[in-house]
Amino acid sequence: MDYDDYFHNTNSRTPLPGYDGYIVLESSDRPIRYHFHSTFIGGLNAQECHTMAMASCRLACTATDVIRGKLGLSHLNRAMTKPCLDRLQTMQYLLDAHMLTHPELKAKLCYLPVVPTFIDGTNISxxxxxxxxFVMIGKEDIRVNLKLRFIGSRWMCVYADLG
Known part of the structure; x- marks a missing residue:
């Protein structure tokens, strides 16, 4: 198969818009930068990207605190689907059991606050x-991945992972 024409004619395409900005949170001493990009034409506008950056940052910090055992799972009932909450509860149980035998890990992850540092969003559809x-707990860099889906009249988290 010959790809010469495909790679040489890419100059005629226009890139999809991306949005960059900052949000300010009480838990951080500096603004948190965010970047959004889309995989199709007609995605979120700049204001919606800012709103989603705030919401996803709040959701990621709350989910991290739930997994660490600092908050109850009920804090996420309106933001996550039932299967996502069940997986998060399983992760909380496994991490809690692991920390019983590893007190040094508990000291690194459970006592210091969650401080967000950067948010990257992709509008899939x-x-x-x-x-x-991206968050920090003390000196530990942690990435919280979220998949949000518009269900009914609001954005719900259908997948959350911390690592």
Whole structure:
């Protein structure tokens, strides 16, 4: 198969818009930068990107605190689907059991606050967003991955992973 024409004619295409900005949170001493990009034409506008950056940052910090055992799972009932909450509860149980035998890990991850540092969002489709929220707990860099889907009249988290 010959790809010469494909790679040489890419100058005629226009890039999809991306949005960059900052959000300010009480838990951080500096603004948190975010970047959004889309995989199709007609995604979120700049204001919606800012709103989703705030919401996903709040969701990532709350989910991290739930997994660490600082908050109850009920804090996420309105933001996550039932299967996502069940997986998060399983992760909380496994991490809690692991920390019983590793007190040094508990000291690194459980006592210091969650401080977000960067948010990266990808608009996959009109009803799906994938977010990566980079946070620090002490000196530990952690990435919280979220998949949000527009269900009914609001964005719900259908997948959350911390690592």
């Amino acid at each position: 009109k009803d799906t967003l994938e977010m990566a929220v």
